[in-house]
Amino acid sequence: MDTNEKLIEIKNVEFLYESTEEPGGSRVLKDVSLDIKKGEFLAVLGHNGSGKSTLAKHLNAILVPEKGSVLVAGFLTSDESLLYEIRQRVGMVFQNPDNQLVATIVEEDVAFAPENLGVNPQEIRERVDYALDAVNMSEYKEHAPHMLSGGQKQRIAIAGVLAMKPDVLVMDEPTAMLDPEGRREILETVKKLNRDEGMTVVMITHFMEEAAQADRVVVIDHGKIIMHGLPKEVFSRVEEIKEIGLDVPQATELAYLLKKEGFDFETDILTADECVNKILSVYQSERGADND
């Protein structure tokens, strides 16, 4: 697979919700340009109201730009005749799973979208089995969705999207309602899909430790993309990140604080293990210095 192939091209997008249109009213998206590459795992960060969900809705033509353009696999989202092409390529998991669950039995729920796409029954059966297996929920296929825990519901919502076999999985805060264990499970599922199936993933999150595991991080502030790069690059800018009301992983912040105290630390540390190893190596070199 050519990893540099652009799957989504967002060019100079401006957007304003009609209901709030007022003289001098400020735009929700301001000159946003971003390419999303095939097979990448992209995390999107930003404060409440910064425009993340609005941007996500542009990726499958729920919203279309007021100015600028969005291309999905070469298809222009503002062209209504291409809606089918776009929606079958970009699957979207919304901020809250309850809004997304429609049927009274799990497997019917998962079959809902492909049925709507006109997929044949035999193929639907296969896709439902594949999707439930991918999120580890096969044993619940005959349960009622509303009786499941938040984490389980969220996995069913993801399965419903997977059954469409999209090229891109867009997830708007898929773990916000979950406990730490549920969060870990969802993230593992998503990473597996990205790694093993080559699925392109766009994930909005407020959890910095989750974003640290992506291939690339984009930061939105007041409707503008103000940073993007490898997690290491973005999170090493600790002060700027804090300035705009976000945070960095605790491991990164600890390294940053120790560096400020004059110890020999870099701030490109993201995980607990990296941090532990760095502290131990500083400890040993200080001890070594003692013995000289």
Next chain:
Amino acid sequence: MIKLTDVSYTYMSGGPFESAAVENVSVTLNSGEFIGLMGHTGSGKSTLIQMIAGLIKPTSGSIEIDGQVLHSKNCDKRAMRFKTGLVMQYPEYQLFEETVFKDISFGPTNMGLPKDEIKRRVESAANLVGLDEDILQKSPFELSGGQKRRVAIAGVLAMEPKLLILDEPTAGLDPAGRDEILFKIRDMHKRLGITVILVSHSMEDLANLTQKIMVMNHGRLVMYDKTSEIFKKTHELKDLGLAVPQITEICDKLREKGFPVPAGIYTLDTAKAEIEKVLKNEKR
């Protein structure tokens, strides 16, 4: 004082899906304390606090708040309703008014407060949760997820309850919003001497804010103690399926490798101070 005696709750009792969500909880909580509540998903936290807030009635057992037994004949229901404020787990679904201002003023209006007092309370509550004034005239349906969450919290704060119960209030808030709102609630607790019960999965937040902590497991209350005592039991907490913060993991791993930091570190500041102490010692 809040006194629970043998409190149990069973959803759909008698039916095929009968399940005990809370079992035989007995505990006394002192007025004016800041109390944390933690436990895995499904352990019964939301069910327990909905009973304390009087929204659902225990299947068996009794709850007494400041001398009044909930759901008893002589309980002053109206006074009770205004005394207790509950921020529900998914409060954004409770928004229904046409403007944010009206939504936040719903509680104070029901309390029969004068207009100017309502206005004062709405503005102060909006300020507490970090909502700009121009948002007050918007429709709640035009807000982002995190903004809706803030409106819902403000609606409860505007009632200025004596007992404030918050069920995972910070889900969906950005990091600065999370810290700021919790800081304001701690400040309110100190300033007004109210009782606060906070349900949270964040051990760091609980360590920073609470005086005591209740731990639930499969419907039962398995620990209730001073916060400092609870956090000495890292292993027991892990066994109950509770995740420790990344900073605790770092300190635990360091200790295993012979780096002398104490056990039970849950906040970044303590971790930094302890590690710095060790490194400075070596430097000397």
